[in-house]
Amino acid sequence: MSTPSDAPGSDQDRAARVALTSLVEPGHRAVWSLVRAEGAPATLERLMRGDVPEEALKTSVAARRSGLDPRRFAEATLLRAARLGARIVVPSDDEWPGRVEALATLELEAPGRVNRDVRPPLCIWVRGSWPLGPTLERSVAVVGARASTGYGNQVTAEIAAGLAENDWTVVSGGAFGIDAAAHRAAVLAGGITVAVLACGVDRPYPAGNAALFERIADAGLLISEWPPGSEPLRHRFLIRNRVIAAATAGTVVVEAAARSGAAQTMSRVLALGRAAMVVPGPVTSAMSVGCHELLRSRPDATLVTGVDDVLEAVGRIGEYGKPAPRGPEHRRDTLDEESALVLEAVPPRGSVTQEELAARAGLSLRTVLRRLSLLEVAGLVVRRDGEVALARRPRAAP
Amino acid sequence: MSTPSDAPGSDQDRAARVALTSLVEPGHRAVWSLVRAEGAPATLERLMRGDVPEEALKTSVAARRSGLDPRRFAEATLLRAARLGARIVVPSDDEWPGRVEALATLELEAPGRVNRDVRPPLCIWVRGSWPLGPTLERSVAVVGARASTGYGNQVTAEIAAGLAENDWTVVSGGAFGIDAAAHRAAVLAGGITVAVLACGVDRPYPAGNAALFERIADAGLLISEWPPGSEPLRHRFLIRNRVIAAATAGTVVVEAAARSGAAQTMSRVLALGRAAMVVPGPVTSAMSVGCHELLRSRPDATLVTGVDDVLEAVGRIGEYGKPAPRGPEHRRDTLDEESALVLEAVPPRGSVTQEELAARAGLSLRTVLRRLSLLEVAGLVVRRDGEVALARRPRAAP
Structure with missing residues (x-):
């Protein structure tokens, strides 16, 4: 039974969640289940003494523990974050984005750890002043190729600006290309944009977008499941993608090369019952090949040609629709x-x-x-x- | 009972079918049913003496008869066609394209004569030396906007050339823009192409494509339901479209403006169980708006990005395909x-x-x-x- 000091939302719970992220990558199925069943502090105890159900988990935790005391790590990281103006948000906080809890029951048919370990975040680091949950309540992800074309950038900017003008938060991954175009257009339109990072919020990647990240931290939010100081390791982008899919009412893929990560993203979006939206392009453009692959292979994906189609799709998906046009009493x-x-x-x-x-x-x-x-x-x-x-x-x- | 001289395929049957096309537009439901039940000569007799089931038909036949003897018209037209090197093909001929008989049971939910009078042709005029039926047996229609863009022309040319190289006949409507690009590319690739006209094969429309029509007559076929000398009246293009849909294994729309005739064409293609294929394009192009409308509103339509996708779709549909279930029609x-x-x-x-x-x-x-x-x-x-x-x-x- 929980004592007051390790109850959800307590400093001990918060610190344990931070410590856990130093031992295991986010989304881990067994760890998340343990936290749900026994709480974060008890789970941390278990992991530290090697009392875990999976041999592979035991090995990887042991490897990470060498030369690191998870509790000290948590303390130092929380201090470091406070100095940076970053905060940590945990499920018991008012601003926790409820939408990500849909990951608790997500089952994907594809093999591999990245498709198995898709459980909700244990905690989310945040830079920026908006409350996280309400900001994501009316949000749409706009993502796509890093090597985007002028066409893709233009269409992205129009969609992101249109979403911002309709009071929708624009979520993306902070990458070059489509992601950057989406964030930038939302900021320019006076809207709120959220960059979901695969590294610490203190060192957003890529460095080439540094000025943009500063504007996002100012006008929107930089968020991450990884503690400050974390590196953008390659596999983390795939882990991160499930949060973009879950935290939003729908995801728009604007441009994607053949066999890109867009298919992986869309499988999460569709399995979560969110709106999966794809912008077509010239069949002669390599950067639209992935989009057309998606539209041909996923009958549930919706072809969208602009922000009106996007608003229609996220309106249709359910409770997060556009506010009804106000009648003449609104004067x-x-x-x-x-x-x-x-x-x-x-x-x-x-x-x-x-x-x-x-x-x-x-x-x-x-x-x-x-x-x-x-x-x-x-x-x-x-x-x-x-x-x-x-x-x-x-x-x-x- | 038929006597030898008015049996199907006899000169009398042939002449009666020609005479009928001088009295009523092709596809007329009641006239086609009468011909099927009683033969063309008996139907011609009936129409000439005003013994027809529909008052509107009676009136329009009477109007057309003034100043025209249908039997003389047929004689003169057959002579004229022979001088031109054109021939007439009727259902009893070996080269009759069996595929068009699918129109016998086509039912469209949309109102209006053009959606009611969709029965098979009574006869088809042909210029060119290939046998009509076998030529259409492996055929795909490639159609689209007259005001096509460079992008549309390029994609059309690639698809049409690819079809020709795979021994598929390229069918289109002989118009400027996408149609002309499709015919031209098929000819250049050494393939067979068929222009389905809405006027006489002696005066293919538009005159600006005259040189192209000569090449088509040489390397492929010019065909029409209307006798030589007929004008390309506006409503005839819509009547003609059912033949393009029925005579081919599938139809590709490459470019189409908003609310273009492409939707009408595709409703026929889908109702006939043929492959309905649509090429996407830049969402910023007015000439792709109609294509994206189709892909959004018709879940049975297939997005195609090139000839491989087209070949896959017409392969899948089988030789004559099953009629597709009809969805709720758009308003x-x-x-x-x-x-x-x-x-x-x-x-x-x-x-x-x-x-x-x-x-x-x-x-x-x-x-x-x-x-x-x-x-x-x-x-x-x-x-x-x-x-x-x-x-x-x-x-x-x-």
Whole structure:
């Protein structure tokens, strides 16, 4: 039975979960089951004394333990994270993203450890100020090839910006190519974006995206199952992918080469009952071959041509649909203060740039962009080519 | 009972079929049934004396008969065809393409004459030396937009050349754009190609493809249900499309604009149990919008990226295929002809006045206004301030 000090959410539980991540890779089926049955501190005890059900696990834990005291590691790591401004989130925290718990029952038919060890994270490291769970509640993953084409980057930017404008969080893996284009477009549109890393949040990989990662930490979240200091080992990207699939309402693959990781990602997305969306491209483009392979081999995958198709698919998938269009009662007088300020700053005739609008309203550009999305959904303003104008008249209900 | 002189395949049967095509458009359900039951000469007798089951048929036959003796027409046309080097093929001939008989039982759910009058041809005019039936036995249709792009032309050429190299006949409609690219590539690859025309084989349309038609007549076949001298009237293309669908093992749509005729073609292909194949393209290309619409709305359609995928699909479908189960028809496909014309005339983006719409649709303003009311009730268009625009895609209920 748990004593107060090792109860879920206690410092001891938190520290034990961190210590466990130093001994075993995330998603491990047996370890996750033990934690669920006996709690993290008791599981850590077991692993440290070699009392584990699997011989392979015993061996790998023993190898990792040499030269490392897991408890000291946890202490040092928690201190290090605090200095970095990173925090750890565990299942008993309010901000734990409930969606990842779907991994508890995920069964994949493909062989191999990466398809067996797909259980939920034990803990998630976070950099950024948004609460993790609510941020992922309305989220869509936009992922794809590192060696993306101009076409892929353009389509990605349009989809990610459109998601941001519709108040959906854009999730991706922080890689070059499609991932970077998705994060960047979401940030530029004033939206929230989450990079799910396969290494520590203190050293996001690849280094070439360093400036982008700083902007994401500012405007969104950098998250990882691996403790600060962890290296982006090759197999970790595959382990990480299950979190992207589980944490979002759906995943869009924009470009993928032949026999890429996209098929592995989509098998998780489909097995989890999330929307599996694929952007087609020229059949003459090597970077669309993987997309067309997916569309041909997975009848459950949906061909999407733009953000409208994406919103339709994630709306269809269930409870996370687009907010219903608001009726005529949603008028100027029901607006929050900031939205009202923004609306008042739009000139009665003609249009202004979003920057001018921010100056007129006396608000930050980011606030203005977020409020404009709401005002646009409410049918009060229209945006075209970066300019903002009053909607000609509020739309009548159909 | 047939006497030798009016038995199927006799000169009298042949002449009667030609005469019938001067009185009624091909595919007419009642006329085809009469010919099957009583033979062509008896059916011609009936039509000439006005003894026909449908009032509308009686009226239209009477109108066409004024100033024309169908028997003289048949004689003159057969002579004219012989001078041109064209021949007529009837069902009792060895070279009759058996595949088109699948039209005998085709039932489409969409309303309108073009979806009702889909019965097999009474006769087929042929220019070119290959025997018609064997030539169509291993054939695939490659069709698409007249305003094709360089991308579409390139993909078409690769598919058509690949089919030719694998001893498949390439069938198309002789139009500019994708059709011409398909015929041309098949000829260049030393293959056989068949142009299925909506006018007489003596005056293939469009005239801009005249040199290509000469090469097709040389290396392949020009065929038509309409007698020499017939004009390519607009509605004939839609009537013709059922023959392309039925005569081939499958149809590939390479490029198609939004709400193009491709959907009509594919509904026939699928209802006939043939392989319905669609080439995707850049989502940024207007000429791939219709292709992506098809792939999204028709789960039975197959995405193909090249000739290997096409060969796989026509291999899978078997020689004559089983009719596919019919799914719920799209709302657009269930429109009457005038409403469909009006809907097609609404631009994909932006709006037009009702007067402009009438001009674009080639219909009277009064007709347009009446049809608009229906389209508006069906949720397909919206009217605001006297302007008409397409309704945005209906969202699935959450």
